[in-house]
Amino acid sequence: MAKLTKAQRKAHAEAEAILTKDRLSDDEKQFVFENWHEGAEHINGAMGAFFTPYDLAADFGIDAQCSNGRMIDLCAGIGILSYFPHYRGQWGNETPEITCIEANPRYVEVGKKLLPEARWICADVFDWRNWWRDELDGAMFDVAISNPPFGTVKRQGTGPRYRGREFEFHVIDIASEIADRGVFIVPQQSAPFRYSGSQQFRRLETGRGIEFEQATGLYLDIGCGIDTAYYRDAWKDTSVLCEVVTVDFTDARDQREGKRWQALHSPTQTQTQTQPQTDTTKATQLALF
Numbered sequence: 001m002a003k004l005t006k007a008q009r010k011a012h013a014e015a016e017a018i019l020t021k022d023r024l025s026d027d028e029k030q031f032v033f034e035n036w037h038e039g040a041e042h043i044n045g046a047m048g049a050f051f052t053p054y055d056l057a058a059d060f061g062i063d064a065q066c067s068n069g070r071m072i073d074l075c076a077g078i079g080i081l082s083y084f085p086h087y088r089g090q091w092g093n094e095t096p097e098i099t100c101i102e103a104n105p106r107y108v109e110v111g112k113k114l115l116p117e118a119r120w121i122c123a124d125v126f127d128w129r130n131w132w133r134d135e136l137d138g139a140m141f142d143v144a145i146s147n148p149p150f151g152t153v154k155r156q157g158t159g160p161r162y163r164g165r166e167f168e169f170h171v172i173d174i175a176s177e178i179a180d181r182g183v184f185i186v187p188q189q190s191a192p193f194r195y196s197g198s199q200q201f202r203r204l205e206t207g208r209g210i211e212f213e214q215a216t217g218l219y220l221d222i223g224c225g226i227d228t229a230y231y232r233d234a235w236k237d238t239s240v241l242c243e244v245v246t247v248d249f250t251d252a253r254d255q256r257e258g259k260r261w262q263a264l265h266s267p268t269q270t271q272t273q274t275q276p277q278t279d280t281t282k283a284t285q286l287a288l289f
Helices: 006-018 028-036 054-064 079-092 105-114 125-133 166-180 208-216 249-264 270-274 279-287
Strands: 070-074 097-102 117-122 143-144 179-187 242-248
Touching: 006 028, 006 208, 028 105, 028 208, 054 079, 054 117, 054 143, 054 179, 054 242, 070 166, 079 097, 079 143, 079 166, 097 105, 097 242, 105 117, 125 166, 143 166, 166 179, 166 208, 179 249, 242 249
Parallel strands: 070 097, 070 143, 097 117, 143 179
Antiparallel strands: 179 242
């Protein structure tokens, strides 16, 4: 468990008291999102699990907006990333259908109070083939969102293509199988570009993000452009510089299907060598001499 300051313990206790209510107001939800401490009862540092700052989540919602669509929040925590697309969608009666996947039962319990409109599934994101098939009937989503825990994981090969150890890349790879596009918060060193805290946008030529793109065919883009440096000190018990990346999964899917079709319908080298020459073929060859 994290060592909370006196002020943090007091605010967390107030948030816990609010959560005992059957129904929470918007102001009460905001207070809980901002003050319920993820490390009060769990060793969040060891898990790399730090909840997204409230204002950063609000900006994140610009890229994540999914009007009247299906949204899935992977490693959802208590639902802060899903809250804003739902809340803003109410203004125009265009709220998305939201599913939240979270492995920590207490986080799920709190999330259900803050975002009862979502479908909450307590499950490990790495067991995606099971819960996607059994709980969600293998249905596709319009958008996947996530602020996955930062750091490495021991398991490898869980995702469809990625074989490395970076947690965030496993989540993006998994999302590519169940959604048409994705929006993610990743450590800056895992992004294939530099924007946050920089004077200008700069695309990289090497690094983790580039290697992930080459291995999976998933192109990580910048979206609307959110400078997360503004929120660097708003995280609880950490100070981190990250980037918001967006991915169009349909592009990569179409490219894979195109390559698969080409491989199935292109003649092999042996077939080409043994193919009998027609009169037309001979005429073409003679014309070259």
